[in-house]
Amino acid sequence: MAYVDFVMKLHNSTARDYVARVVSHDKAACAEVATRFGEDYWDGDRRYGYGGYRYDGRWRPIAEAMATHYGLTPRDRILDVGCGKGFLLYELTQVLPGVEVAGLDISQYAIDHAKDEVKPFLKVGSAVSLPWPDRTFDFVVSITTLHNLYNYELASALKEIERVGRANKHVIVESYRNEREKANLLYWQLTCRSFYTPKEWEWMFQQSGYTGDYSYIVFA
Numbered sequence: 001m002a003y004v005d006f007v008m009k010l011h012n013s014t015a016r017d018y019v020a021r022v023v024s025h026d027k028a029a030c031a032e033v034a035t036r037f038g039e040d041y042w043d044g045d046r047r048y049g050y051g052g053y054r055y056d057g058r059w060r061p062i063a064e065a066m067a068t069h070y071g072l073t074p075r076d077r078i079l080d081v082g083c084g085k086g087f088l089l090y091e092l093t094q095v096l097p098g099v100e101v102a103g104l105d106i107s108q109y110a111i112d113h114a115k116d117e118v119k120p121f122l123k124v125g126s127a128v129s130l131p132w133p134d135r136t137f138d139f140v141v142s143i144t145t146l147h148n149l150y151n152y153e154l155a156s157a158l159k160e161i162e163r164v165g166r167a168n169k170h171v172i173v174e175s176y177r178n179e180r181e182k183a184n185l186l187y188w189q190l191t192c193r194s195f196y197t198p199k200e201w202e203w204m205f206q207q208s209g210y211t212g213d214y215s216y217i218v219f220a
Contacts, residue, residue: 070167076138089102104125185218
């Protein structure tokens with residue numbers, strides 16, 4: 001297991017007013033809406049989530065970096081756990097023409113509004129029970145998804161990722177390294193259930209038998 005960062009540059013490109021997130025609206029009510037992972041979360045007002053999650057090519061450099069780092073080929077099978085609208089998977093099909101992709105997300109809305117080119121390969125479901133046989137995929141990725149689970153669900157999800165993967169795996173979670181980042185995470189997040197430092201996440205990975213790589217985003 002190693003720390004390998006692919007997304008912090010993209011994450012840091014968004015400006016965030018953490019205090020306004022808390023005082024401008026009833027944040028608890030907004031979180032209640034967000035955790036339904038429906039239209040409001042993906043394409044509604046920013047107070048509920050993304051404020052419009054549309055394809056804009058931002059995932060292409062990440063797909064390229066992952067393909068290069070893990071030596072992925074068009075013969076591989078790739079799974080995205082928490083795929084959302086499938087933008088990363090689409091980019092991977094462009095970087096690796098002919099690659100076989102699959103995705104799973106808890107949101108029916110996200111799957112229904114996924115990128116048309118990959119929509120047939122996406123399923124609605126939970127990360128704690130992946131509907132594929134053992135060792136199905138050459139690369140399993142999960143980006144900013146697992147922290148949305150409760151602590152008693154994390155081990156199951158990590159074991160499932162380990163089970164369906166036969167080679168490379170990468171998990172990205174929200175985290176904090178100091179009290180400022182902790183406060184900002186609490187201010188900004190809408191759907192996070194598991195709030196851990198990097199060392200705590202590493203402990204969870206090890207306890208669950210997860211052998212893949214990981215990274216995290218922080219709200220500095």
